[in-house]
Amino acid sequence: MSSWTTPAQLREKDSGALLRARLGEEPDFPLALKLKKPGSADLAARFEAVRQWIRQLQDGEGPYRLAWKEINHRQLGRSQIPDGASIDNLDTALGWLGKRREAERFASLSRFPELHPWRLRHPLRALEQAGHWHKVLLVLAWFQTHPRSGLYLRQLDIGGVDTKFIEQRRGLLGELLDRVLPGADLDTEARGVRAFDRRYGLRAHLPHAHSLLMDRATLLEHHGLWGEEPADKRCTADLQRLTVAERPLYQELRDDLLAHPDGRPASRVRLEQEHIRFGWLKRRLAAL
Numbered sequence: 001m002s003s004w005t006t007p008a009q010l011r012e013k014d015s016g017a018l019l020r021a022r023l024g025e026e027p028d029f030p031l032a033l034k035l036k037k038p039g040s041a042d043l044a045a046r047f048e049a050v051r052q053w054i055r056q057l058q059d060g061e062g063p064y065r066l067a068w069k070e071i072n073h074r075q076l077g078r079s080q081i082p083d084g085a086s087i088d089n090l091d092t093a094l095g096w097l098g099k100r101r102e103a104e105r106f107a108s109l110s111r112f113p114e115l116h117p118w119r120l121r122h123p124l125r126a127l128e129q130a131g132h133w134h135k136v137l138l139v140l141a142w143f144q145t146h147p148r149s150g151l152y153l154r155q156l157d158i159g160g161v162d163t164k165f166i167e168q169r170r171g172l173l174g175e176l177l178d179r180v181l182p183g184a185d186l187d188t189e190a191r192g193v194r195a196f197d198r199r200y201g202l203r204a205h206l207p208h209a210h211s212l213l214m215d216r217a218t219l220l221e222h223h224g225l226w227g228e229e230p231a232d233k234r235c236t237a238d239l240q241r242l243t244v245a246e247r248p249l250y251q252e253l254r255d256d257l258l259a260h261p262d263g264r265p266a267s268r269v270r271l272e273q274e275h276i277r278f279g280w281l282k283r284r285l286a287a288l
Contacts, residue, residue: 004053005036007060010085011097020120030086031093033064037082043073050081057082063096102127112140114179129172135161139173140180147185148201156202170196194237213276213284216249221280222271223261229270 010033038050057066069083087093094100119126129136142158149156154163166173170193177200178186190199197203236254239247252258256267 003036004038005034005085006053007056010035010060010064020123029089029093030065033085033087035082035085040073043071043079043081054082057085063087063092102130111137112176112180115176118175118179125172129169132165132169135165136169136173136176139166140176143177143185143200144180147181150201150203152203153197174199211243211246213273213281214246214249216245218276218280218284219249219269219271220261222276225271225275226266227270227272229268231268234268234270 038046038053043050064085064087066082067084067086068080070078070080072078087096091100094103126133138158138161142156153166156163156166174193174196181200185201187195187199187201234254239250242250253269256265258266258269260266
């Protein structure tokens with residue numbers, strides 16, 4: 001009986017399709033629900049289990065309607081069994097699935113008509129950010145009114161939105177900005193999350209800034225405090241703004257070519273800045 005669709009399994013209808021319907025798109029109603037039914041062999045060998053299954057579906061009926069089919073089984077004679085299930089309208093479906101509030105939020109997510117196709121394709125992603133969508137809209141509006149600002153990300157003055165919010169959602173914001181900004185306001189040669197600043201007209205680097213404590217001597221001096229970078233967090237990109245001295249060290253770290261001072265191989269080496277001794281920092285600052 002476990003292989004036949006239960007009332008609980010009927011409720012697992014794709015929420016994304018229902019959210020798209022909230023925007024006046026697919027699906028059409030009545031909405032057919034997938035129903036896995038007993039086969040003819042089950043009717044003969046497991047008829048009592050079939051009767052229990054039918055009773056469960058009938059007890060759950062209300063939000064959905066059952067369609068029946070008459071069968072004429074050579075052993076059981078003429079009988080009726082459920083042949084399908086459907087929901088009459090969107091409001092009933094959303095109420096039954098407990099998605100009515102989410103659908104209302106989804107329908108009011110964007111004041112940008114350009115985002116309508118994106119919402120239809122990614123309804124559940126949109127819902128994931130529903131609690132923060134007002135901030136997302138503020139960011140989009142800011143970039144619309146300040147194209148190619150030439151500011152650093154930390155300089156953006158968007159009421160109620162801090163730069164960390166933008167940094168953590170650059171992938172999502174990039175998808176949306178590509179839709180709401182005209183092509184003339186984009187640097188189409190810059191692609192990917194790491195090129196966010198350049199692509200959307202922000203200043204990407206501080207030309208007069210110099211790095212500190214990113215050298216081999218600092219790393220080896222603190223080898224006893226090395227940690228291990230999580231595999232899914234480590235940077236493997238080709239960093240373009242490293243100095244001539246920094247680049248070989250970065251490549252050794254990235255490619256796991258570094259070794260401990262005693263010769264043992266080291267992998268995914270990570271040195272947290274707070275582990276660097278204060279005395280070492282003071283001496284390096286004094287040498288500037």
